[in-house]
Amino acid sequence: MIKVNNRPVEWQEGMTIKKLINILKYSYPVLIVTINGEHIPREKYEAATVSDGDDVKIIHPIAGG
Amino acid sequence: MKFLDKNEELCTKCHLCEEVCAAAINKSDDREKSAIRIDDEKDIGIINVCNQCGECIEVCSEQAIFKAKNGVILINKSKCIGCLICVGYCPSLSMIFHEDIPAPFKCIACGKCTDECPSGAIFLKEIIDEEQVAAGVAE
Amino acid sequence: MSCILTAEHVHKIKAARKVLKEFKYEPAKLEKGYANKSLYINISNNSIVSKDVTEKMKDVFIGGKGFGLWYLWNAVNPLTKWNDPENEIVISPGPIAGITQYPGAGKSLVVSISPTTGSVVDSNVGGHFGPFLKFSGWDALEIQGKADREVIIFIDGNKGTISIEEAPLESVDTHLIIEELTEMYAESDEDKRNISVVSSGTAAQNSYIGLLNFSFYDKRRKSPRVKQAGRGGIGTVFRDKKIKAIVVKFNGVKGDLNNPVDLKKIQELGIKLHKEIHDFDAIQTQKREVGTANLVEIMNDYDLLPVNNFKYGNHPETWKIDSKQIKKKVTQNMPDGCWYGCSMACAKAVDGFILKTGPYKGQKVLIDGPEYETVAAVGSNLGIFNLDHVLECNFYCDTYGVDTISLGTTTAFLMECYESNILNKEITGGLELTFGNKDAAMELLHQMSRGESFGKIAGLGVRKIKELLVKEYGAEPQFLNDIGMENKGMEYSQYISKESLAQQGGYAMTNKGPQHDEAWLIFMDMVNNQIPSFEDKAEALHYFPMFRTWFGLMGLCKLPWNDIEPANNRQTSEPAKVPEHVQNYVELFNSVTGKTINKQELIVQSERVYNFQRIFNIKMGFGQKVHDNPPYRSVGPVTVEEYLSRQDRYDQQMKELIGVAPDGKTIEEKIKITRKYREDQYEELRQTVYKRRGWTENGIPTLEHIRNLGIDFPEVLEVVNKHL
Numbered sequence: 001m002i003k004v005n006n007r008p009v010e011w012q013e014g015m016t017i018k019k020l021i022n023i024l025k026y027s028y029p030v031l032i033v034t035i036n037g038e039h040i041p042r043e044k045y046e047a048a049t050v051s052d053g054d055d056v057k058i059i060h061p062i063a064g065g
Numbered sequence: 066m067k068f069l070d071k072n073e074e075l076c077t078k079c080h081l082c083e084e085v086c087a088a089a090i091n092k093s094d095d096r097e098k099s100a101i102r103i104d105d106e107k108d109i110g111i112i113n114v115c116n117q118c119g120e121c122i123e124v125c126s127e128q129a130i131f132k133a134k135n136g137v138i139l140i141n142k143s144k145c146i147g148c149l150i151c152v153g154y155c156p157s158l159s160m161i162f163h164e165d166i167p168a169p170f171k172c173i174a175c176g177k178c179t180d181e182c183p184s185g186a187i188f189l190k191e192i193i194d195e196e197q198v199a200a201g202v203a204e
Numbered sequence: 205m206s207c208i209l210t211a212e213h214v215h216k217i218k219a220a221r222k223v224l225k226e227f228k229y230e231p232a233k234l235e236k237g238y239a240n241k242s243l244y245i246n247i248s249n250n251s252i253v254s255k256d257v258t259e260k261m262k263d264v265f266i267g268g269k270g271f272g273l274w275y276l277w278n279a280v281n282p283l284t285k286w287n288d289p290e291n292e293i294v295i296s297p298g299p300i301a302g303i304t305q306y307p308g309a310g311k312s313l314v315v316s317i318s319p320t321t322g323s324v325v326d327s328n329v330g331g332h333f334g335p336f337l338k339f340s341g342w343d344a345l346e347i348q349g350k351a352d353r354e355v356i357i358f359i360d361g362n363k364g365t366i367s368i369e370e371a372p373l374e375s376v377d378t379h380l381i382i383e384e385l386t387e388m389y390a391e392s393d394e395d396k397r398n399i400s401v402v403s404s405g406t407a408a409q410n411s412y413i414g415l416l417n418f419s420f421y422d423k424r425r426k427s428p429r430v431k432q433a434g435r436g437g438i439g440t441v442f443r444d445k446k447i448k449a450i451v452v453k454f455n456g457v458k459g460d461l462n463n464p465v466d467l468k469k470i471q472e473l474g475i476k477l478h479k480e481i482h483d484f485d486a487i488q489t490q491k492r493e494v495g496t497a498n499l500v501e502i503m504n505d506y507d508l509l510p511v512n513n514f515k516y517g518n519h520p521e522t523w524k525i526d527s528k529q530i531k532k533k534v535t536q537n538m539p540d541g542c543w544y545g546c547s548m549a550c551a552k553a554v555d556g557f558i559l560k561t562g563p564y565k566g567q568k569v570l571i572d573g574p575e576y577e578t579v580a581a582v583g584s585n586l587g588i589f590n591l592d593h594v595l596e597c598n599f600y601c602d603t604y605g606v607d608t609i610s611l612g613t614t615t616a617f618l619m620e621c622y623e624s625n626i627l628n629k630e631i632t633g634g635l636e637l638t639f640g641n642k643d644a645a646m647e648l649l650h651q652m653s654r655g656e657s658f659g660k661i662a663g664l665g666v667r668k669i670k671e672l673l674v675k676e677y678g679a680e681p682q683f684l685n686d687i688g689m690e691n692k693g694m695e696y697s698q699y700i701s702k703e704s705l706a707q708q709g710g711y712a713m714t715n716k717g718p719q720h721d722e723a724w725l726i727f728m729d730m731v732n733n734q735i736p737s738f739e740d741k742a743e744a745l746h747y748f749p750m751f752r753t754w755f756g757l758m759g760l761c762k763l764p765w766n767d768i769e770p771a772n773n774r775q776t777s778e779p780a781k782v783p784e785h786v787q788n789y790v791e792l793f794n795s796v797t798g799k800t801i802n803k804q805e806l807i808v809q810s811e812r813v814y815n816f817q818r819i820f821n822i823k824m825g826f827g828q829k830v831h832d833n834p835p836y837r838s839v840g841p842v843t844v845e846e847y848l849s850r851q852d853r854y855d856q857q858m859k860e861l862i863g864v865a866p867d868g869k870t871i872e873e874k875i876k877i878t879r880k881y882r883e884d885q886y887e888e889l890r891q892t893v894y895k896r897r898g899w900t901e902n903g904i905p906t907l908e909h910i911r912n913l914g915i916d917f918p919e920v921l922e923v924v925n926k927h928l
Contacts, residue, residue, distance in 0.1 A: 005731070005732055005733040005734075006733050006736070007733060025505045025506070026505075026731075027501065027502055027505040027506075028502055028506075028727075029487065029488060029489065029490070029498075030487075030488050030489070030769070032774040032779065057732075058732075059732050059734070059774075059779070060727040060728075060731050060732055061769065061773065061774060061779040061780060062724075062727050062728075062766055062780065123538050124539070124547070126423070126541065126544060126545075127423070127544075128423065128424075146304050146457050146458055146459055146544050146545075147304055147305065147458060147459025147460070147471075147545075148304040148305060148459065148474070148544050148545030149305050149459075149471060149474050149475050149478060149545070150478050150545060150547045152475045152478065153474070153475045153476070153477070153478020153479040153480075153481070153482055153547065154478060154479075154482045154547065158479075162471065162475065164467065164468040164471065167458075167459075
């Protein structure tokens with residue numbers, strides 16, 4: 001189990017930020033991602049692995065609509 | 066088309082081109098009113114000047130920016146309403162704006178600065194593009 | 205555009221004109237963003253008066269919506285109805301409006317008593333009218349009275365003339381009249397850019413959900429186009445007053461006409477934002493390429509796109525109406541704005557669309573948009589996943605003068621009533637109003653334009669239809685109240701708020717009704733989980749409505765605030781607020797007006813007007829706690845099928861949030877338990893928000909708060925004291 005935005009999400013073997021974003025269907029074009037507080041730039045989404053127990057934040061920086 | 070080309074390695078940062086340009090296009094001795102800019106802080110990208118790419122033409126809602134027959138991009142000042150989108154949208158930031166001058170201005174490839182440049186770092190270049198051939202102004 | 209307008213035809217309609225009143229004036233030169241004059245026109249007795257705009261008005265109400273509310277407050281009494289002659293339509297652009305350097309600065313705010321809510325409504329609209337009005341010397345235009353024959357009001361801002369003219373032969377539908385009037389008032393093709401027309405349409409006069417179109421001349425297409433003041437039925441008021449159009453003509457737009465105190469600063473801010481948009485729009489929200497339509501697929505992915513009267517949040521066929529498909533239809537291959545200097549350029553248009561239905565069937569027309577709201581309202585929310593239908597409906601709504609949002613939400617409600625056997629073919633006059641039936645949906649709109657059959661009923665809007673169904677057909681009121689997506693008499697705009705408590709408040713604790721222009725908190729709340737506590741949500745429901753109110757005081761558009769963001773925004777402490785852009789706005793205001801506000805005072809400026817509007821609602825018999833009740837459809841699942849569609853989610857919440865085991869319970873029992881929980885949550889949120897906003901438990905601004913804001917005028921206190 002990992003936490004995404006302080007909510008529990010099932011962890012999977014080989015999980016990366018890119019895979020996690022796909023699972024969650026987070027298609028919004030601008031995201032702010034951190035793993036355990038460390039900022040992950042967009043170009044590293046594929047390489048950044050998520051380990052079991054990680055605290056992930058995927059923030060959608062809009063208050064728009 | 067005609068445009069101002071450069072060989073930055075030769076530039077001595079003497080700023081003479083800026084003085085010539087400001088006097089020529091804005092009748093001023095203020096270098097801030099020059100369409101060519103020399104950046105003392107830089108080693109690469111010292112000379113900033115319009116390369117006549119024409120991206121500013123389509124962002125102008127007033128159709129005040131146009132390409133002359135010789136390929137140089139010109140601004141019809143009377144049509145300009147001062148929105149400055151062309152300034153923000155210039156890929157090389159070579160559309161210049163100065164608060165004393167109502168419309169933005171840019172290099173028109175007149176060649177006055179190249180005539181005066183002591184080191185040969187700037188020079189006029191002419192390449193024939195397809196559009197000109199099609200328009201019958203070049204072969 | 206569609207009609208072939210001959211010189212002969214223009215001559216004929218012009219010849220039928222009769223000038224009822226003429227007024228000459230010396231156009232005021234703008235000083236620091238203000239003309240310091242406002243124009244009052246009464247079309248009952250054809251009087252035209254120039255009023256002074258006082259310093260006090262500017263300090264307290266700022267401009268735009270603030271001026272509109274103040275003039276309307278003085279014009280009406282608690283018994284005034286939308287169709288009484290005392291009701292006004294006030295159009296005011298605001299002090300920043302008309303600058304050409306900073307994106308999104310051409311907006312007008314329209315204020316009136318609404319036919320659907322019975323209270324005050326405001327609508328924010330683009331196009332060239334507002335800035336032209338100001339450049340013609342007027343900070344606001346008040347129109348009161350009712351004409352006894354069809355009229356047009358014409359303002360020539362260069363010559364300094366205003367006329368009220370009898371206009372018997374002009375068309376009513378917008379796509380025709382804007383062309384007729386642009387042709388008629390322009391002296392040459394070159395002059396057409398100097399004309400802006402406010403108009404409505406034939407469905408506005410036969411429904412309560414009429415809108416106003418504000419035109420701008422598209423120099424590349426060589427055709428006038430329109431932007432809409434959609435919400436609240438102001439087009440209906442306009443047609444009830446027998447106004448066919450208001451025309452303003454102003455030649456000479458330049459970047460310094462507002463006479464700001466610090467033009468250089470405005471220029472710097474403008475260039476900075478242009479550059480930001482140049483560098484980042486393509487990788488951020490792509491407003492230049494697709495406008496607001498990119499939200500269609502995003503909302504679908506997040507289960508937020510309304511489907512079948514807000515029952516569901518996504519649909520497998522959404523791809524048929526998403527921005528990729530829309531992009532193929534949009535024909536102008538360059539970015540497109542509705543006021544000078546807007547590099548955000550969200551305006552889009554479809555050229556040469558051949559209409560398949562209605563009175564203009566077979567004609568080739570130009571269609572503005574479609575915006576996200578329209579795609580969702582007349583597409584997914586009706587279960588219709590057909591882009592040609594969306595475009596056809598978009599065109600007819602605009603030209604008939606009908607709000608796509610209210611039309612969509614109302615039609616969705618009728619479709620659910622039909623599928624629930626509350627309506628049948630006998631009542632609908634043969635229309636089979638099932639979800640997905642695009643032909644029935646289109647016919648309903650055409651009937652509205654003709655003022656016939658069931659279209660007349662649909663045009664009443666959700667609240668009045670509910671009353672009618674209960675009274676005439678014995679329908680069960682609670683079910684109708686649960687599924688009828690209206691609050692305060694206004695139809696909901698197009699987002700699913702069930703999983704965002706904050707957005708439920710963002711919709712129902714608004715001043716004018718459930719329009720997301722006050723607060724859009726779904727991502728912050730539901731997705732990001734950034735505002736978990738009631739206090740966090742209440743703070744957001746204080747800050748964002750106040751901040752967003754400010755655009756309406758200034759004549760600004762919301763999009764350049766947060767649909768583009770600076771490179772380092774994500775590293776700031778509050779990225780949702782886009783702090784750098786907030787600072788831009790502070791500096792813009794100061795650079796235009798010469799005042800010295802900071803970001804805290806910006807919020808206070810809004811709070812004054814926001815609370816004044818709340819009190820205005822109270823004056824008109826609304827504006828209390830009971831009026832902030834949401835329909836349950838916006839809060840949680842009403843029906844069994846709705847619960848079943850997201851059963852895992854609701855069961856999990858029952859276990860984890862409510863602490864009740866869902867096992868062994870019937871769906872009806874689970875719906876009841878979920879409902880009790882969610883309604884209690886809403887109630888707790890409401891009380892926390894009221895407290896944060898400085899209101900009593902009944903939602904009335906406290907005397908202390910009113911005094912602190914400096915809006916403790918005797919007439920304000922008189923209204924409030926009755927409720928404290």
